[in-house]
Amino acid sequence: MIHELYRKLQFPDLGDERGKLVVAEGELDIPFAIKRVFYIYGSDDSVVRGQHANRESEFVLINVAGSSKVMITDGENREIVELNRPMEGVYIPKMIWKEMYDFSPDSVLLVLASTHYDGSEYIRDFEVYSTEMKKIHEEMKVK
Numbered sequence: 133m134i135h136e137l138y139r140k141l142q143f144p145d146l147g148d149e150r151g152k153l154v155v156a157e158g159e160l161d162i163p164f165a166i167k168r169v170f171y172i173y174g175s176d177d178s179v180v181r182g183q184h185a186n187r188e189s190e191f192v193l194i195n196v197a198g199s200s201k202v203m204i205t206d207g208e209n210r211e212i213v214e215l216n217r218p219m220e221g222v223y224i225p226k227m228i229w230k231e232m233y234d235f236s237p238d239s240v241l242l243v244l245a246s247t248h249y250d251g252s253e254y255i256r257d258f259e260v261y262s263t264e265m266k267k268i269h270e271e272m273k274v275k
């Protein structure tokens with residue numbers, strides 16, 4: 133494998149009798165400095181989101197409410213991770229293809245990103261992605 137597909141992260145839960153409080157600090161709990169935050173809600177089990185790889189951006193996905201699944205692949209290896217705990221995140225490195233789906237009606241999927249938005253660093257065609265990754269995997273095998 134060229135690099136890791138994903139990494140599960142556990143965040144400190146500082147909850148007490150008043151309720152839960154989960155902290156995720158950039159460069160400490162999150163493996164990068166956070167430059168952007170977005171969140172996805174109002175999706176359901178009929179949609180597939182993502183379906184892209186990013187040349188520059190790293191992400192951490194956290195279902196702060198509800199649940200969803202994310203399929204993660206580097207073109208060769210493929211994993212499905214269920215996101216359903218507010219104190220758990222999934223780190224996705226650069227150049228990994230991801231598809232988020234099976235959103236529960238109450239799903240709020242928080243995404244932390246290492247970059248500001250730049251549409252030109254997205255690879256949105258799986259054929260293009262998988263051709264590029266095949267070359268990279270072949271080069272790694274020769275070495």
Ligand code: TYD
Nearest residue numbers: 168170172180181182183184248249250251
């Ligand atoms: P898209 O990449 O399709 O969302 P997802 O991968 O979560 O399914 O983004 C939807 C639209 O929003 C698209 O026109 C690009 C725009 N967008 C931004 O302008 N900034 C952002 O940070 C993100 C994530 C998307």
